[in-house]
Amino acid sequence: MDNKFLYELLERLKKGEIDTDAALDKLKILPFEDIGYAKLDHHRNLRKGFPEVVFCEGKTSLHISEIIKKLALCNSNVLATRASRDIYTAVSKICPEAQYHELARCITINNEPIQKYNSSVLVISAGTADIPVAEEAAVTTEIMGGNVTRLYDVGVAGIHRLFSHHDLLRKASVIIVTAGMEGALATVIAGLVNVPVIAVPTSIGYGASFGGLAALLAMLNSCASGIAVVNIDNGFGAAAMASSIIRLAEKN
Amino acid sequence: MDNKFLYELLERLKKGEIDTDAALDKLKILPFEDIGYAKLDHHRNLRKGFPEVVFCEGKTSLHISEIIKKLALCNSNVLATRASRDIYTAVSKICPEAQYHELARCITINNEPIQKYNSSVLVISAGTADIPVAEEAAVTTEIMGGNVTRLYDVGVAGIHRLFSHHDLLRKASVIIVTAGMEGALATVIAGLVNVPVIAVPTSIGYGASFGGLAALLAMLNSCASGIAVVNIDNGFGAAAMASSIIRLAEKN
């Protein structure tokens, strides 16, 4: 997976520092930790710039607690998403340093201060009901180093609420737009700015919104450009994309 | 179907002006004309305020010509939609007074001047490719008596094009919005005005627009109010709705 690792391995083999079987074994043992029901990818921080994130839905409190504990041992910052308060209670027993973000349904552990980027990420919600998804995006972006500004309830039905914050649009390096129903806000914003817009359809709506499908299709078909879409309700995914963008921006 | 008709019929029967069998026959013979492959609904003008409209798709040139000819004999104005130029050529041979509207793909016959309403209907298209649907709406509205103003290519990707015509929005009695792709224009407009907005999703788009489904769902889920939706590409349907609204408005 990693040319430098391979190269050094081959060099050591050539020099006789290790034998063939050991080399072969090394090739097999890239850094992950097998705890039976899970294989923790400790290599992910190197590869992706942030450690493996725990998606809590469909896992038991016990498993989540153990996984978070193990990740917290090897990483400065840990994030778990889609965590109910019950799960947080369980986790906090063995990781008392864990913090809970109620609206975002996230658990975070910060063993060390987060290394902040300068770029700012503007997280927008179309309605009040989209806030949990927006908060998941905001909390994720923050733990990944972004400076987050929140702008909530500025949907298209009262478009002047958005225009009155035009300065926020102009200052942002990346914009995350969460919107349910017809999802028009994403297109309106992408038509106004020239920074990357990441659209998150939410499952907010009823009837023919079909669980967010209406907003998803609308965002994919946006007549504006400079916009890309993540899965329905996937605030985390939008934040991960935003973070990869600002990481790139600051590297240059 | 019609209380007054029934009442008078019963009165005449009571007075002995007609006998029972004749009354029964009358009840059966509401005004339509059976020409084998079609039953022309001559009652529709009374009932709906405009004669039966010929939807040309899937009918032969011969049938269309004959139907138009027969409708033109009984009605002052006739409309046929979804008509190719070939169909128009065939029709014009037996109805030389017929006119063709290229962009709208409509044929019209005006035996008498159209009786105009005062109310104005604003027909908007989001993009250039939506114009055929918008024109179908415009031509239909005009023959039904509406004063049409056209405002084309003012989609959300460059929203100032819309705002620069804010005066048109304010003057309209009813607004028809045709838009494909993500259909956001309908919501933006409905958020700005207090007159009825009729949204027409178009099949313009590609990929995940799924033949207009994306725009349709978006319009149905609009977060703005005072908006209702017709079938994909159904410019005629939007115009018929608009006409029933201005007919009501002028009656009062």
Add this chain to the structure above:
Amino acid sequence: MDNKFLYELLERLKKGEIDTDAALDKLKILPFEDIGYAKLDHHRNLRKGFPEVVFCEGKTSLHISEIIKKLALCNSNVLATRASRDIYTAVSKICPEAQYHELARCITINNEPIQKYNSSVLVISAGTADIPVAEEAAVTTEIMGGNVTRLYDVGVAGIHRLFSHHDLLRKASVIIVTAGMEGALATVIAGLVNVPVIAVPTSIGYGASFGGLAALLAMLNSCASGIAVVNIDNGFGAAAMASSIIRLAEKN
């Protein structure tokens, strides 16, 4: 957003009554109220003819109560939809004047008598199970000033129940039809009248009704004209459209 507002602002600036920065600030501060989790659009009454309506689903009782309280301070009439009895109980503690409409699941506050329009809106339900959606439409229409007549359980399976109320169809200015299952009632009614018909598909049905999709598609594909459709179960949306129509009708 508002030419007159802009014009006067510019005049005051020109006359030196305000300086440039103040003008710029004014331009940003259109009337809405930012309470953190929501931005109340106090401008909506002017723009749309009725204040912002609270959609309760997915909001906490606390937030709903606060929003209603604030709206009630600035507006003569307030409406909240999709409100459970529990929400009403919470709201009534800080807004004791609030009324609950059980079937419609709506909360209303009338600080002043509603200003009534003359036009009558006929609200029809196909079955008994469609009544909640029909009631949401009726209560919304009433608080927006319409005179509502209710005609419930007149579905197509026993079509004489509808015909026996033919006089109601003839007297209505606008007709709202709520129907689930195959939604045929909307087409039958639109075929009989010449006033605008607003069709509301409901999620009533089972099996291949797919949560109202069958009725929605049927209504969009209606072979009758003078009909437009709102979202599944969207009684509020139908009423808002009906109100914009009668507002227009009475203005003329």
Add this chain to the structure above:
Amino acid sequence: MDNKFLYELLERLKKGEIDTDAALDKLKILPFEDIGYAKLDHHRNLRKGFPEVVFCEGKTSLHISEIIKKLALCNSNVLATRASRDIYTAVSKICPEAQYHELARCITINNEPIQKYNSSVLVISAGTADIPVAEEAAVTTEIMGGNVTRLYDVGVAGIHRLFSHHDLLRKASVIIVTAGMEGALATVIAGLVNVPVIAVPTSIGYGASFGGLAALLAMLNSCASGIAVVNIDNGFGAAAMASSIIRLAEKN
């Protein structure tokens, strides 16, 4: 498959008229004819009351001609559906007695007069464009022995056209309703009669009719009873169902 056949076979075996291997062979050789690319089910006339019907779509003219030729040798009446005029031309070269039904796109061969049932089948189309499907149903019903009455273009947009033929509804033993768009006609008719109604959704429509899906879902969700549905555009299937019903009715 056939108890009587089995019983007699076993009797003959018991009496020594045939030996075990022959009996086993008999069991394997139920009447069908293997011509390589097809296995003609000559047993179908006995089992289903009508010989195998040739569905022409996706077969070559040569294959269709050969299959029809072979079926015509063993059966008094032969039917081929979805046949273009080109296919008919090819077929008529080796089966000059074949007749073509242009509107129905059917080929028929009547080696003997059709044995007629007394029961009448009423075939209704909602619009002119539904006639090809209705004709496929009519031609199929006729060759299967039914007395067909046609009633075309009586859709719900002008419902009095239907009511004026109320006597036809009352005289029918079985009613086949073909309708596209919103398919409401099937429900209206099923609400009026007490004979079996077979609903055929057609692909006539545009936009959100999605190739007949709207009509199909509407018919499946009919609020009227005594109605069942066949595949989109499946005039043949409706006729086969109707024929099995009248066959049953006359047997009693």
Add this chain to the structure above:
Amino acid sequence: MDNKFLYELLERLKKGEIDTDAALDKLKILPFEDIGYAKLDHHRNLRKGFPEVVFCEGKTSLHISEIIKKLALCNSNVLATRASRDIYTAVSKICPEAQYHELARCITINNEPIQKYNSSVLVISAGTADIPVAEEAAVTTEIMGGNVTRLYDVGVAGIHRLFSHHDLLRKASVIIVTAGMEGALATVIAGLVNVPVIAVPTSIGYGASFGGLAALLAMLNSCASGIAVVNIDNGFGAAAMASSIIRLAEKN
């Protein structure tokens, strides 16, 4: 709705036995009973051969009890479907003669013995889990006068279970097949018999059965003929169709 009724009415008017207004009123007062939240269609027994059936889902126990009570006053037999045991308990308090059919989730009241037809209806279920739908069909058929034979758990995975009851297939006048999952049983049976087959897809299944959609599509696309389909889980609808068929069969 009813020529004879109209004719006699007109005769009485002509003879002066009633005046015009009374006649007009008569025309309006076809037999139904308006109890506010419902309009009971007492005419349905005459028109459809069986009184209105109460679909309990989405109605309150109180309403259901009242409706059943009223129907029981005017009809010899009453049927309510989709009734939980709780609903039955409520109903039995005011209609102690009501009986509950646990598996079928039906309530029946038989004021008089059911008038039985001779024809037999075979109700088949593919699996054990399809039995509730099959029982709804069976109980409905019985109260409508059919002789029901039940054949349960004979799905295609062990097709000999079906063949061992071949005699039942041969004796039936009409066959109702309830099947979930891939719904293949309906096609297999329709390939073996020449009586009408009514296919009921059930929502039994998981994963890509999508709530019965897989079985529904399979049944609609059946390569066998003499088959028609009702809505998913609609045991009642299948029985109503079957009853209309045997009613026809015995009338001849």
Add this chain to the structure above:
Amino acid sequence: MDNKFLYELLERLKKGEIDTDAALDKLKILPFEDIGYAKLDHHRNLRKGFPEVVFCEGKTSLHISEIIKKLALCNSNVLATRASRDIYTAVSKICPEAQYHELARCITINNEPIQKYNSSVLVISAGTADIPVAEEAAVTTEIMGGNVTRLYDVGVAGIHRLFSHHDLLRKASVIIVTAGMEGALATVIAGLVNVPVIAVPTSIGYGASFGGLAALLAMLNSCASGIAVVNIDNGFGAAAMASSIIRLAEKN
């Protein structure tokens, strides 16, 4: 159904050992047991290589217990899937030898040691949340005689976790891959091996995974070859396919 059975039956008939009626009866009585609500297919072990498996969803504890009891009387090994712990408690009362597999939600009874095949089946899960489906596949494969190796949580987001177990991929005779979300793991594995890969989409995911539809479509469209797909969450089905493959492999 079974030539040898038929042949011997016919021989006995010919020799006069049984008479015709008895033979006919025999033909009808293939081995299944009718217990009213179910017809247990005791022939399935002969025909399919494993006895009928009890799918518990939608059945009562009582019925499940009785069915398992009866199956256990005639078969050496019994399997019930989709069994909650409550069902197991009920079953274990009358079948105390029954064992429960918590993660797999399976009940097994082993009256005799399972006859093991040599071939090994590798069961892979993409994530921790897919483990229940993977365990259903593993437990089913084991009771059908396969040697199961489990490899869990090796999804594509950290593909080196998979490559580090490349030896397992090479040793397997058949591979079952369970994966939700985008299901890419199945394609990656099928691209690496030349043994049959059975892909099981799981319903794990959210938003636009639509209950496993995304993974299902991805697996069906795999660009790799040597892969086939079973229903969403159908661990049992994958194991049955795998077992039929290794049964074939060991027979040769």
Add this chain to the structure above:
Amino acid sequence: MDNKFLYELLERLKKGEIDTDAALDKLKILPFEDIGYAKLDHHRNLRKGFPEVVFCEGKTSLHISEIIKKLALCNSNVLATRASRDIYTAVSKICPEAQYHELARCITINNEPIQKYNSSVLVISAGTADIPVAEEAAVTTEIMGGNVTRLYDVGVAGIHRLFSHHDLLRKASVIIVTAGMEGALATVIAGLVNVPVIAVPTSIGYGASFGGLAALLAMLNSCASGIAVVNIDNGFGAAAMASSIIRLAEKN
């Protein structure tokens, strides 16, 4: 990708036969050939047991000819699928040894005799129209070494046609079932045999078959076991799966 390759590479490096950079290069240059618009995977024969197969749809004749030419240089047998006769004509100009399989739309080149397996693969089609898909499966299986038996037009509408070939079912090692419409044949066959059944839904059908979706869903939901499914019309995919199974079977 290949442990043995890696091991030997490391050994050579250790022995000084190659230096580190060369080893690293080797690791990068697994056998594929870059011809600009394509990267031919010459390693696939080793990895998957058969060389890369050319899917012709969407490629130009020129590109296809060049790719086939290059593959034919390195492999004993070459297969191209979805090839029109025009493509074959182009290919045969530079590969005169290429053969065309009209029905299967396949091009094959056999530089050496195919090495045959003993196992037989039975390829079944439900109808005549499914034969092209069945032939693609048959031709692919043959060039991959399988002994193919064809059994065409034995669909469920005349199920005795299948039963009369019961001996073929019993002799097969693997069965491929191609069926469109309701796809019931796959379930019926899987209920009768204990060898692996690979189901191929075809796009044959109309109306609500939705391009093969009906058959696909039916096959995925099969109530029989020992069955797995490939993509719609994917005869090649079924054959590749069948070949991987018989390869495994003969290896043991």
Add this chain to the structure above:
Amino acid sequence: MDNKFLYELLERLKKGEIDTDAALDKLKILPFEDIGYAKLDHHRNLRKGFPEVVFCEGKTSLHISEIIKKLALCNSNVLATRASRDIYTAVSKICPEAQYHELARCITINNEPIQKYNSSVLVISAGTADIPVAEEAAVTTEIMGGNVTRLYDVGVAGIHRLFSHHDLLRKASVIIVTAGMEGALATVIAGLVNVPVIAVPTSIGYGASFGGLAALLAMLNSCASGIAVVNIDNGFGAAAMASSIIRLAEKN
């Protein structure tokens, strides 16, 4: 729309350089050009960083030529997408400097050399058939200033083809992945890199790919992070997103 523009406008008004009406007019006349059937958004270059791009589908050659001509007058670089060769021929007559990109179906005009960014964009295609979409992305990125590297035909079925170009993955600032069928390549790549990945599902595939839906859903549900999705076949949209990212990266 533009604070600076507004501020200066207000300043000039305050200083009396312009009067109120002129200011108001200015506010309305943001830079676009109305040519009847289109409103060219000359402001877009300022707002979005690139002039309006002409989407040719559904427009006439004449209109496209005129629009391109007008855009070329005001902008240094012009791009038209989805252009057939016929359209190019028409355009080149009035814009002889226009260039055609056959594979990408794009027309470009470069009045001045493109100002290049340093960041490199890697455009990957999974298969040969995805190249047209990849080329649309590549050509668009280039005219917007990106340095494009192409890596084609490296799909997951032969994953070593991808790994052998691991260096390209490591050097890229942004990666665009075009893939049809199951779209797994996007997830595999996003699992390996830490730069933003933009996934473009293509409509390449057949059967259950449903025109790219399978790839679209797979990409939206990717288990890897740092990935976002654009519409099916929308190479342009991916490039516009990539360009907005590198523009941001280089600004810092």
